[in-house]
Amino acid sequence: MQQHTRITKASFIGAAELKSAAMPRGQPLHKLLVAFSAAYFTGAFVTDLVYWQMPDVVWERFSIWLITAGLAIAGLAVVVYVIELAGIRRIDAPVWPRVVGYSLAVLLSLINAFVHSRDGYTAVVPSGLMLSATVILVLFATAWVDRAFANRLVLEHKI
Amino acid sequence: MTRTPQIARAAKLPHLAAFVAIAGLGLAGCDDHAGDPKMQIGANPVMPALQQYLMPPMRIAKAVGWGTDTTPTVPQGLQIRALASGFAHPRSLYVLPNGDVLVVESNGPKAPIYRPKDIITGWVQGFAGAKAKDANRITLLRDTNGDGIPEVRTVFLDHLNSPFGIALVGNDLYVANTDAIIRYPYQAGQTSITAAGTKLTDLPGGPIDHHWTKSLLASPDGSKLYVGVGSNSNITENGIGAEYERAAIWEVDRASGAHRIFASGVRNPTGLAWEPETGKLWAVANERDEIGPDLVPDYLTSVRDGGFYGWPYSYYGQHLDPRVEPQRPDLVATAIAPDYALSSHVAPLGVVMYTGTALPENYRSGAFVSEHGSWNRTPLNGYKVVFVPFSGGKPSGPAQDVVTGFLDMDNHARGRPVGLAVDRTGGLLIADDVGNTVWRVSSSLPPGSTPKPGT
Numbered sequence: 001m002q003q004h005t006r007i008t009k010a011s012f013i014g015a016a017e018l019k020s021a022a023m024p025r026g027q028p029l030h031k032l033l034v035a036f037s038a039a040y041f042t043g044a045f046v047t048d049l050v051y052w053q054m055p056d057v058v059w060e061r062f063s064i065w066l067i068t069a070g071l072a073i074a075g076l077a078v079v080v081y082v083i084e085l086a087g088i089r090r091i092d093a094p095v096w097p098r099v100v101g102y103s104l105a106v107l108l109s110l111i112n113a114f115v116h117s118r119d120g121y122t123a124v125v126p127s128g129l130m131l132s133a134t135v136i137l138v139l140f141a142t143a144w145v146d147r148a149f150a151n152r153l154v155l156e157h158k159i
Numbered sequence: 160m161t162r163t164p165q166i167a168r169a170a171k172l173p174h175l176a177a178f179v180a181i182a183g184l185g186l187a188g189c190d191d192h193a194g195d196p197k198m199q200i201g202a203n204p205v206m207p208a209l210q211q212y213l214m215p216p217m218r219i220a221k222a223v224g225w226g227t228d229t230t231p232t233v234p235q236g237l238q239i240r241a242l243a244s245g246f247a248h249p250r251s252l253y254v255l256p257n258g259d260v261l262v263v264e265s266n267g268p269k270a271p272i273y274r275p276k277d278i279i280t281g282w283v284q285g286f287a288g289a290k291a292k293d294a295n296r297i298t299l300l301r302d303t304n305g306d307g308i309p310e311v312r313t314v315f316l317d318h319l320n321s322p323f324g325i326a327l328v329g330n331d332l333y334v335a336n337t338d339a340i341i342r343y344p345y346q347a348g349q350t351s352i353t354a355a356g357t358k359l360t361d362l363p364g365g366p367i368d369h370h371w372t373k374s375l376l377a378s379p380d381g382s383k384l385y386v387g388v389g390s391n392s393n394i395t396e397n398g399i400g401a402e403y404e405r406a407a408i409w410e411v412d413r414a415s416g417a418h419r420i421f422a423s424g425v426r427n428p429t430g431l432a433w434e435p436e437t438g439k440l441w442a443v444a445n446e447r448d449e450i451g452p453d454l455v456p457d458y459l460t461s462v463r464d465g466g467f468y469g470w471p472y473s474y475y476g477q478h479l480d481p482r483v484e485p486q487r488p489d490l491v492a493t494a495i496a497p498d499y500a501l502s503s504h505v506a507p508l509g510v511v512m513y514t515g516t517a518l519p520e521n522y523r524s525g526a527f528v529s530e531h532g533s534w535n536r537t538p539l540n541g542y543k544v545v546f547v548p549f550s551g552g553k554p555s556g557p558a559q560d561v562v563t564g565f566l567d568m569d570n571h572a573r574g575r576p577v578g579l580a581v582d583r584t585g586g587l588l589i590a591d592d593v594g595n596t597v598w599r600v601s602s603s604l605p606p607g608s609t610p611k612p613g614t
Contacts (some may be wrong), residue, residue, distance in 0.1 A: 119396035120482025
């Protein structure tokens with residue numbers, strides 16, 4: 001609801017900006033960081049799969065460092081997002097699906113970091129592996145919902 | 160207690176709870192109370208089902224040291240005094256035939272960082288006073304007139320490499336560094352050794368060297384040396400390859416330096432002793448962590464030639480540890496349950512079989528065990544020296560507290576007991592690596608009298 005209010009206000013400010021909602025000219029920095037962290041979490045899922053098939057500790061170590069790096073970048077993304085919010089001038093699709101979805105993925109990854117800090121096989125199998133997979137599913141679902149919202153926004157405003 | 164605030168807050172969200180359930184997580188509850196340690200003393204410890212944690216419990220005792228005039232406490236019939244203090248992390252003790260006391264001042268090599276967890280662990284250990292600088296030396300104390308105050312204090316051996324065990328056979332003094340046994344020539348009465356040592360054999364050392372202490376004991380005839388070599392991990396998280404010839408008691412031939420594995424599957428055999436009645440080898444060992452406040456009890460056990468004691472695949476016989484993959488059912492089938500549990504996470508680091516006559520009669524047959532104290536259990540456990548009575552070469556009753564008071568009212572550690580030894584006059588010596596003191600326990604009664612019962 002909040003977002004609709006903002007969009008309306010923004011629409012008054014400059015209808016010319018509408019086009020950038022559909023085809024943003026420059027990506028905001030936080031989106032880049034989010035993509036980075038998502039790639040780290042995906043990497044951890046891959047190394048978890050390898051460990052599951054071939055339990056050599058090196059893969060478990062890859063996973064926990066990838067998850068840790070993903071969490072660090074996620075933290076940075078939040079900071080950058082807040083800064084960008086403060087200076088917002090652009091029209092955007094509703095952000096709440098992204099915020100909720102990404103927050104859930106980060107929270108699950110935080111739990112996953114603790115699970116991956118266990119000693120031995122059960123640091124990955126089964127809980128860690130399942131969490132890594134769930135994080136990927138959440139990230140995909142978030143991207144899909146976000147895209148659906150963005151498309152609807154474009155349709156609404158194209159009229 | 161066992162969760163971070165973030166997770167505790169997050170757990171209230173229903174959708175997260177659903178995801179957690181999907182992920183099949185066994186979340187550790189906040190009502191994670193430890194049982195009575197008394198239930199885990201002796202031959203048949205009560206052991207709960209194992210649990211795995213998101214955030215393993217950490218409960219360290221902050222190191223505060225002894226103030227002036229504060230000492231550990233002992234029961235009636237005994238007295239305790241500092242033999243000497245001002246040491247740098249004294250870990251183990253050895254009494255030479257002429258009565259000189261050797262104090263091994265040592266600490267482990269720097270632990271490598273393989274996972275983010277290792278950074279946290281190192282930080283927590285710093286709080287508990289376990290990160291003291293490694294002095295790498297042995298100090299000699301000589302009390303000529305037997306008044307309990309050493310007149311001579313010299314640096315006996317310097318520039319060692321995380322030493323722990325010492326054994327003297329004739330004129331050969333063996334020091335177990337973390338990576339090798341070194342032989343030095345020793346003449347009775349010597350107060351320092353400057354001669355270069357000769358390596359008898361390498362021992363499993365770095366680069367990980369998770370359990371770095373190498374306990375050492377010579378056979379009665381002097382032909383063999385027994386070495387306690389701890390595992391290179393809590394539970395194989397550094398890979399099974401890092402455990403080659405570790406978690407074992409080695410038998411080293413003194414003449415050739417050749418070794419064989421005398422017993423295996425002992426996670427960290429920190430102290431070795433001969434049982435005087437049967438002549439059998441006994442050991443204290445530290446068991447695995449992070450599967451509960453009451454798992455796995457540390458133990459005192461006789462060590463059988465060729466025996467396998469479970470680590471890492473199982474504990475107390477056939478209790479499987481799911482954290483090890485692949486499992487080895489063939490080995491688990493042969494796993495021996497240790498003789499005597501000391502309760503969980505007490506961290507026994509020293510053992511002596513008492514054969515003297517200077518202490519009151521109730522201490523004259525049995526083993527003193529020093530319990531360095533827990534770091535991952537609430538309430539704290541250990542932080543004392545106990546006496547396990549023996550009869551017929553076997554433990555014959557519950558462990559009795561002998562030296563306590565290492566914790567203050569706020570559960571801060573004034574000291575932590577490590578190595579034990581019996582001095583020439585039959586007093587019990589205790590190395591305290593947080594209080595940086597060597598304590599001496601002796602009888603407070605005139606010779607020949609017995610203490611009142613019920614003390």
